[in-house]
Amino acid sequence: xxxxxxxxxxxxxxxxxxxxxxxxLGELAYETLLDRxxxxxxxxxxxxxxxxxxxxxxxxxxxIREALARLESEGFVTRHAGRLLIVRDVPVQELxxxxxxxxxxxxxxxxxxxxxIAAGKLASLRTLFADQMQGPIPDGGNHWDADDLLxxxxxxxxxxxxxxxxxxxxxxxxxxFSLKRMPERFIIGSQEHLAIIDALERRxxxxxxxxxxxxxxxxxxxxxQVLGKI
Numbered sequence: 648x649x650x651x652x653x654x655x656x657x658x659x660x661x662x663x664x665x666x667x668x669x670x671x672l673g674e675l676a677y678e679t680l681l682d683r684x685x686x687x688x689x690x691x692x693x694x695x696x697x698x699x700x701x702x703x704x705x706x707x708x709x710x711i712r713e714a715l716a717r718l719e720s721e722g723f724v725t726r727h728a729g730r731l732l733i734v735r736d737v738p739v740q741e742l743x744x745x746x747x748x749x750x751x752x753x754x755x756x757x758x759x760x761x762x763x764i765a766a767g768k769l770a771s772l773r774t775l776f777a778d779q780m781q782g783p784i785p786d787g788g789n790h791w792d793a794d795d796l797l798x799x800x801x802x803x804x805x806x807x808x809x810x811x812x813x814x815x816x817x818x819x820x821x822x823x824f825s826l827k828r829m830p831e832r833f834i835i836g837s838q839e840h841l842a843i844i845d846a847l848e849r850r851x852x853x854x855x856x857x858x859x860x861x862x863x864x865x866x867x868x869x870x871x872q873v874l875g876k877i
Contacts, residue, residue: 660705672706673713679704680714684723684734691736695724721819739874742821746867749817750860752810753798757843757859760804761852768804772797773844776837784833791822797840801847801859821870829869839865 661675680700683689695715697708704711715732718724725735775793784790798818802811839862846854 661710662706672710673717676700676704676706676710676714677717680718681723689734691734693734695732695734721822739871742870743867745817745820746863746870749814749821750863752814752817753802753863754856754859756802756805756807756810756814757847757855758852759806759810760801761847761850761855763806764801764804764847766848768800769844769848772800773841773848776840776844780834780837784830790833794836794840797843801843821866829873832866832869835865836862 661672661679664670664675680689680695689695697711697715701708701711715724719726719732723735723737724732727733775796779790779793795818799811799815802814805811839858842858843855843862846852846858
């Protein structure tokens with residue numbers, strides 16, 4: 648196991664970034680650590696220590712603890728001997744397996760939701776994505792919130808609580824591939840979301856299944872491109 652790499656001296660402190668961006672320190676600490684994992688600055692096997700990371704980022708241990716808890720829940724770090732948090736190697740194969748299961752669940756969820764989801768909710772979702780497409784590319788967090796609202800609303804409208812919980816859990820594991828890392832997905836992803844909404848508004852379950860399957864397949868392919876696998 649290796650000790651944490653240090654931040655470069657010229658990197659802006661997170662407290663300043665938080666004030667400028669309006670994000671919480673915990674969220675910025677999460678994004679910073681995740682970026683370092685994806686860039687291999689923090690390699691698999693690296694021990695993550697709250698005190699050391701807080702010193703490097705010039706913030707208290709509380710937001711570091713929040714960030715590490717989130718990374719652990721998403722499967723990017725793991726506990727060793729019940730105490731040490733260690734960067735985990737997430738194989739590409741595992742990510743693809745997650746998308747395979749997500750496709751099985753979310754394609755079924757959208758079919759179940761077709762006759763259940765309220766027209767008013769669909770109208771609100773349509774307005775949300777249409778408005779985003781009219782302006783500049785939104786902040787990654789705001790885009791994720793909209794994306795999460797759509798997928799979460801559909802999962803909940805399926806009427807299957809277990810399915811909805813599984814969808815939420817699996818989505819957390821692929822959240823690292825957000826708009827920040829795949830900006831090219833903004834327009835086409837929004838169009839795919841609107842196609843799903845179109846099918847739901849028509850109460851067309853086969854079309855909703857097809858639109859959801861296409862959306863998830865395209866998301867998976869974009870992740871493979873980010874990882875340099877295609």
